Amino acid sequence: xxxxxxxxxxxxxxxxxxxxxxxxxxxxxxxxxxxxxxxxxxxxxxxxxxxxxxxxxxxxxxxxxxxxxxxxxxxxxxxxxxxxxxxxxxxxxxxxxxxxxxxxxxxxxxxxxxxxxxxxxxxxxxxxxxxxxxxxxxxxxxxxxxxxxxxxxxxxxxxxxxxxxxxxxxxxxxxxxxxxxxxxxxxxxxxxxxxxxxxxxxxxxxxxxxxxxxxxxxxxxxxxxxxxxxxxxxxxxxxxxxxxxxxxxxxxxxxxxxxxxxxxxxxxxxxxxxxxxxxxxxxxxxxxxxxxxxxxxxxxxxxxxxxxxxxxxxxxxxxxxxxxxxxxxxxxxxxxxxxxxxxxxxxxxxxxxxxxxxxxxxxxxxxxxxxxxxxxxxxxxxxxxxxxxxxxxxxxxxxxxxxxxxxxxxxxxxxxxxxxxxxxxxxxxxxxxxxx
Numbered sequence: 561x562x563x564x565x566x567x568x569x570x571x572x573x574x575x576x577x578x579x580x581x582x583x584x585x586x587x588x589x590x591x592x593x594x595x596x597x598x599x600x601x602x603x604x605x606x607x608x609x610x611x612x613x614x615x616x617x618x619x620x621x622x623x624x625x626x627x628x629x630x631x632x633x634x635x636x637x638x639x640x641x642x643x644x645x646x647x648x649x650x651x652x653x654x655x656x657x658x659x660x661x662x663x664x665x666x667x668x669x670x671x672x673x674x675x676x677x678x679x680x681x682x683x684x685x686x687x688x689x690x691x692x693x694x695x696x697x698x699x700x701x702x703x704x705x706x707x708x709x710x711x712x713x714x715x716x717x718x719x720x721x722x723x724x725x726x727x728x729x730x731x732x733x734x735x736x737x738x739x740x741x742x743x744x745x746x747x748x749x750x751x752x753x754x755x756x757x758x759x760x761x762x763x764x765x766x767x768x769x770x771x772x773x774x775x776x777x778x779x780x781x782x783x784x785x786x787x788x789x790x791x792x793x794x795x796x797x798x799x800x801x802x803x804x805x806x807x808x809x810x811x812x813x814x815x816x817x818x819x820x821x822x823x824x825x826x827x828x829x830x831x832x833x834x835x836x837x838x839x840x841x842x843x844x845x846x847x848x849x850x851x852x853x854x855x856x857x858x859x860x861x862x863x864x865x866x867x868x869x870x871x872x873x874x875x876x877x878x879x880x881x882x883x884x885x886x887x888x889x890x891x892x893x894x895x896x897x898x899x900x901x902x903x904x905x906x907x908x909x910x911x912x913x914x915x916x917x918x919x920x921x922x923x924x925x926x927x928x929x930x931x932x933x934x935x936x937x938x939x940x941x942x943x944x945x946x947x948x949x950x951x952x953x954x955x956x957x958x959x960x961x962x963x964x965x966x967x968x969x970x971x972x973x974x975x976x977x978x979x980x981x982x983x984x985x986x987x988x989x990x991x992x993x994x995x996x
Contacts, residue, residue, distance in 0.1 A: 562970050564981070567990035568940060568961035571851070572814035574987045578802050578821065579605040579978045580630065580795035583879075584757040586658035587734045588764055588793055589613050589634070592622065593665035594738060595768060596637035597790030604630050604795060608975040612656045619643050619652065620662075635790075641666070644674035650709065653678055657731070660691060663713050664735035667700055668742035672714045690725055690732030697723045698736070698743055720745030720784055728753040728778065728872040734761055741770040743784040752778045755873040756796055756825040767791040797822050801977065802847065803829050803880040804952050807887035809849040810838045811960045816987065818847040827874045835866060836887055836895065854934050857893030865928075869898035878902060882953040885909070889917045889938070889957065891931035898926050908950040911943040912957055937962040944968040948976035955980075959989055 580603035589610065592599045604610060606629065614632075618624055621640040625633040643649050644662070653659035653676035666673035678688075692702045692711075700715040720743045725732065733753040738761075740747040752758065754777055762775040768791045771783035802821050809816040810833075823830070823845055830842065837855030841848045857866050870878035878901045885897045889912065899905045906927050909919045915938040918930040940963030945951030951973040958965035967973075970993070973980060981991045 561968065562993055562995045564955065564958075564967040564970050565992040565994060566955065566958040566965045566967065568958055568963060568965060569937070570812070570959070570988050570990050572809065572812055572816060572984070572987040572989060575817045575819055576805060576983060576987060577819045578797040578805070579607070581605070581757065581798040582607060582609060582800070582976050583730065583755070584760050584795050585610050586613055587661065587731070587757055587761045588795065589617065590658070590661035590665055590734070591738055591761060591764060591768075592617065592634040593620075593636050593639065593662065594669055594742065594765075595788040595790055596635070597788075598633050598635045599768070599790050600627075600631065600633045600792045602631040602792070602794045603797075604632055605798065606630065606978045608971065609656050609658065612652055613658060616649070616652050616659060616662070619649055639666070639670070641670060641672065641674070645710070650676040660688060661731055661735050661738070663691065663695065663711065664738035667695060667713045667715065668718060668739040671716065671718070673712075675711045677709050677711070688732070690727055690729040691735045694723050694725060694732060694736035694749075695739055697721050698739055698747065700739070718743035720747035720782070722748045723750070725749065725751040727751070730755055730757060733758055737762065737765070737772070737780065737782065740782045741765055741772065741785065741788065743782075745784055747782040747784065749780040749782070750778065752780050753872060754778045755877075756799070759825075760793075760796055764791060764793040767793065796825055799826050799829055800877070800879045800949070802826065803833065804883050804956070806833045806838060806840065806847065806849060807883040808956045808959065810836070810852065810855055810887050811890055811956055813851055813853065814849070815851040816849045818849070819845075821845050821847050823847070828876055829880065832868060832876050832884065833887070835868070836884065837891055837893075838887070854890070854892050857888065857891045857895050857931060859893070865894050865896050867896040867898055870901050878905070879949050881905060882908070882949040883956070885919070885927060885929060886912065886953040886956050888929040888931060889919075890934055890960070892933045894928060894930045896926060896928050900925060905947070905950065908946050908954065911941065911954060914941050915939050915957055915961055917957070939963065940965040942966040942968070945970055945972040948972055952977060959984075
């Protein structure tokens with residue numbers, strides 16, 4: 561396994577361009593299975609999860625042509641469904657949660673699909689009920705193998721219907737949408753996730769010939785079509801990286817410019833960091849973060865403590881809860897961080913406490929951060945990355961700490977952030993990757 565050796569205390573400066581959005585990439589890569597025509601995707605992030613998903617597509621027989629570092633053409637004109645039951649497919653699938661999204665497009669196009677039990681971050685229970693219930697309402701029969709390792713979905717013909725999703729699951733909505741575009745008749749999906757990732761997926765599908773109304777809302781109407789065509793699609797910049805860089809600049813007292821942010825798709829992310837006291841300007845699609853000696857957390861109008869909680873879009877994305885928490889460590893004031901959507905995402909705060917952060921973990925979902933106000937610098941330590949977002953939160957803390965820190969299990973960070981060492985070192989960080 562690889563480790564990061566981080567010498568903290570260096571201020572960063574310069575410009576950085578966010579990678580393509582990881583979560584969008586995994587959805588649109590799934591959508592290439594819906595057609596036998598070429599689909600060209602640009603701004604594809606070079607991260608471990610997209611590399612693994614390309615391996616899954618290749619294993620299924622999808623032809624992949626690389627044009628440059630972030631642009632690929634995919635053609636699924638000779639899909640081998642038998643590969644879905646192989647040990648090789650199982651091994652790849654269990655390393656990435658997005659592998660469950662092969663079900664919808666394969667079921668819609670071939671009326672039969674298999675998916676191995678997916679892997680991904682260990683952040684608590686993440687049930688797949690939304691996927692299966694939605695597909696079943698379209699007419700599919702979904703079952704699980706006796707050993708519990710495989711899901712099978714099959715149908716004679718998917719048929720449009722009214723679907724009220726039990727939760728606004730992003731990947732669950734994506735799976736159901738990709739099946740419904742080739743279903744017979746009209747499908748209405750209520751309580752659909754409406755993150756920018758879904759907006760982008762539906763926009764791409766419409767370019768391919770799908771007929772989806774209500775794109776960007778939680779009420780989608782899909783008129784099924786017989787066939788989809790190829791298209792060209794460009795992925796949005798990753799809003800999680802953008803939020804991570806805002807927090808990183810604040811905690812390290814740095815001045816940074818984040819270029820080409822597609823600000824109109826960031827929702828309340830900028831406002832949430834402003835509530836933490838971060839000083840930045842939005843100039844066109846760029847975010848210019850100013851160096852601050854200290855930043856002050858807002859209080860509520862009645863004087864009570866600020867609460868930052870995650871929620872389905874357009875609420876604050878759960879992927880940035882870890883970043884908001886670590887950003888608050890050096891603030892003036894206190895903040896309650898409430899992680900509602902996952903059970904185990906706050907179980908990394910003990911590592912921050914060992915660095916000198918004043919954080920009280922109230923329960924698995926809530927932590928109170930009492931800002932240090934720069935009265936003391938965090939201490940360097942040795943720690944392991946438990947998941948993608950907590951891993952980057954620990955990296956941000958290490959960049960601001962006194963001394964040399966070690967972060968282990970950085971393959972988790974590789975899953976969501978491309979070439980992070982090289983990109984941050986170009987800004988003035990001092991990070992060395994060793995091993996692996």
